[in-house]
Amino acid sequence: MRYLPALLVDAVLVLVFAVVGRASHGEDPMGFPVTAWPFLIALLxxxxxxxxxxxxxxxxxSPGWGAIAWIVTVAGGMLLRVVTGDTAETPFIVVATLVLGALLLGWRFAALLIRRYRGPRRTA
Structure with missing residues (x-):
């Protein structure tokens, strides 16, 4: 169960990616499940x-875990899009790779910095 919080954070960030991406292209943001589902399955x-x-x-x-999740999420999400008849144009692949990388790795690097800044925990 210790894996669940990180998976949930990543899933929320994938959903944010889908909502913001649709809105930035003038599409209905409420259609985000159509955009998000391949990436959510790949994230799992x-x-x-x-x-x-x-x-x-x-x-x-950890960033290592996040890197694996990120690479599989992008590659698997694009593959699922294509095999189900959707598109995966080069600009979308580039943007998805960069944005999902920033999201899935960004919070992990922030957590790493916070843990290092706080220093070792002392037990009484």
Whole structure:
């Protein structure tokens, strides 16, 4: 269950990506599920794969975990879009890669900096 919070944060960020992307193109933002579903499924696969990679420490909020989730989310999301008859034009691939990378890795790097800034926790 310790993986669930990171997965939920990532899922919310994928939904934000879909809503903002649709709105920026003058499309109805409420149609975000149509845009988001391939990336959400790929995100689940990405988290599952990250859990299987023998990296240490195994923390879903680590940048390494986030990199795996990000790459699988973009690649898998684009693949699902194409096989279901949607498009994956080069500009969309580039923007999705950059934005999802900033989102999925950004919060992890922020968490890493906060943890380092706070220093080691002391127990009484």
């Amino acid at each position: 696969v990405g988290h599952a794969l990250a859990a299987l990679v023998p990296m240490r420490p195994r923390r879903p909020w």
